[in-house]
Amino acid sequence: MSEIKDRYDHVIIGGGIAADAAARAIHQRAPEASIAIISADPHQPVYRPALSKDLWSGDDPDPDSQALHTAEETGAELFTGTMVTDLLPASHTVVTARGQRVHYGTALLATGASPRHLPGVKDPRVAYLRTVGDYRHLRDLATDGARVVVVGGGYIGTEVAAALTRTGAQVTLAHSGQRLLACLFPESLTAHVEQVFTARGITLRPGFRLASIDTGHELVLHGEDGSTLTADAVVLGLSASLNTALAAPAHLTREGDAVVVDSQLRTSAADVYAAGDIIWFEDPLLGRRRVEHVDHAQTSGDLAGRNMAGAGEDYTATPLFFSDLFDDGYEAVGELDTRHETHEVWNQDRTAAVIHYLKDGAVRGVLLWNTWDSVPAARQLIADSAGGALSTEEITARIQPG
Numbered sequence: 001m002s003e004i005k006d007r008y009d010h011v012i013i014g015g016g017i018a019a020d021a022a023a024r025a026i027h028q029r030a031p032e033a034s035i036a037i038i039s040a041d042p043h044q045p046v047y048r049p050a051l052s053k054d055l056w057s058g059d060d061p062d063p064d065s066q067a068l069h070t071a072e073e074t075g076a077e078l079f080t081g082t083m084v085t086d087l088l089p090a091s092h093t094v095v096t097a098r099g100q101r102v103h104y105g106t107a108l109l110a111t112g113a114s115p116r117h118l119p120g121v122k123d124p125r126v127a128y129l130r131t132v133g134d135y136r137h138l139r140d141l142a143t144d145g146a147r148v149v150v151v152g153g154g155y156i157g158t159e160v161a162a163a164l165t166r167t168g169a170q171v172t173l174a175h176s177g178q179r180l181l182a183c184l185f186p187e188s189l190t191a192h193v194e195q196v197f198t199a200r201g202i203t204l205r206p207g208f209r210l211a212s213i214d215t216g217h218e219l220v221l222h223g224e225d226g227s228t229l230t231a232d233a234v235v236l237g238l239s240a241s242l243n244t245a246l247a248a249p250a251h252l253t254r255e256g257d258a259v260v261v262d263s264q265l266r267t268s269a270a271d272v273y274a275a276g277d278i279i280w281f282e283d284p285l286l287g288r289r290r291v292e293h294v295d296h297a298q299t300s301g302d303l304a305g306r307n308m309a310g311a312g313e314d315y316t317a318t319p320l321f322f323s324d325l326f327d328d329g330y331e332a333v334g335e336l337d338t339r340h341e342t343h344e345v346w347n348q349d350r351t352a353a354v355i356h357y358l359k360d361g362a363v364r365g366v367l368l369w370n371t372w373d374s375v376p377a378a379r380q381l382i383a384d385s386a387g388g389a390l391s392t393e394e395i396t397a398r399i400q401p402g
């Protein structure tokens with residue numbers, strides 16, 4: 001790693017997927033521009049979704065296979081293991097934990113999120129999954145026969161539980177709801193996923209609200225109801241918190257913990273852009289929202305990069321997201337929220353489905369379960385149904401499952 005210089009045309013804070021996309025976009029539009037990527041991660045940017053999927057199910061478990069090669073392919077200078085501690089928009093400067101002061105022409109805040117930890121628990125057998133280091137650590141813990149309890153019934157928890165079965169570990173998936181993924185999926189799909197998980201050897205433990213973990217000879221998880229689970233290792237998938245500590249001291253406008261951006265992904269500070277998990281942005285179809293998914297990180301990172309290099313374009317994407325659960329997979333657009341009214345369309349053998357999520361007669365989300373190449377149609381459906389403009393028959397006829 002070379003010495004960090006005292007000024008760059010563009011400084012990217014964060015070394016994730018949004019940072020990678022931004023560096024590529026800047027380089028494409030302004031090949032001569034100098035770019036620094038300053039990342040707290042000790043490794044180069046990687047394709048994060050593989051950490052819970054391909055690396056466990058494919059032939060190559062080495063996370064280096066998921067490296068994005070950002071620096072080689074963009075000419076950016078990458079400074080890993082380097083925390084930015086201050087963003088000073090008035091002087092166009094960032095300060096690193098080592099006290100280096102770096103002047104920028106434009107800056108991008110792409111600091112993503114970190115797994116939420118259980119307060120007071122610090123034991124190497126209690127793991128998380130966000131980084132390459134986390135992945136390697138989990139590989140070491142989830143050995144053949146090890147009793148691993150995954151806590152959390154959201155998409156990270158379910159993906160991790162599925163992944164760990166590939167190692168021969170005895171996996172228990174403990175979650176606080178009554179049904180797995182019940183916030184996202186209607187009853188028919190949660191029942192299917194639960195049946196698949198059970199058939200694959202995962203013990204499901206619904207209604208378990210984790211209160212504390214005793215870290216003695218073995219790990220004992222205590223539920224709020226007094227019940228216990230015993231494990232050799234625990235993975236906590238308790239959602240994520242945003243890495244936006246730089247935003248408040250820099251006086252960036254925020255909504256909760258998220259950083260508010262305008263249609264060109266500019267923050268409230270001159271020449272400071274933001275992208276990825278941390279932004280509160282205007283979705284052209286669904287209004288202001290925040291999205292923690294890779295397509296959004298790539299698309300917003302790309303646009304922020306182009307705009308840092310002078311493009312002046314608006315963010316017009318409604319992001320998709322996806323997940324794999326053993327032999328099933330899905331893509332989705334919009335709000336998968338089972339508090340909305342749901343309509344289900346299944347194929348004949350009930351292996352594929354399209355689920356519509358409606359609020360006030362308008363489609364707010366579309367889940368494409370084992371249904372492919374239909375994301376553009378799903379976006380169009382959300383647009384066309386705004387204000388309740390389509391009948392139920394028109395909605396359900398639009399996209400065929402499968």
Ligand SMILES: Cc1cc2nc3c(=O)[nH]c(=O)nc-3n(C[C@H](O)[C@H](O)[C@H](O)COP(=O)(O)OP(=O)(O)OC[C@H]3O[C@@H](n4cnc5c(N)ncnc54)[C@H](O)[C@@H]3O)c2cc1C
Binds near residue numbers: 050
């Ligand atoms: C295991 C896993 C599986 C996933 N699977 C899917 C999936 O199947 N589909 C999907 O759509 N999404 C998935 N996601 C979510 C997706 O990966 C994220 O939404 C995306 O990576 C967010 O990108 P980002 O660039 O905003 O943030 P990140 O990728 O989190 O990058 C943030 C970067 O900022 C750095 N950083 C933070 N603070 C500082 C600081 N102060 N100074 C310097 N650097 C800092 C971090 O070290 C990191 O390099 C998955 C996530 C994980 C963890």
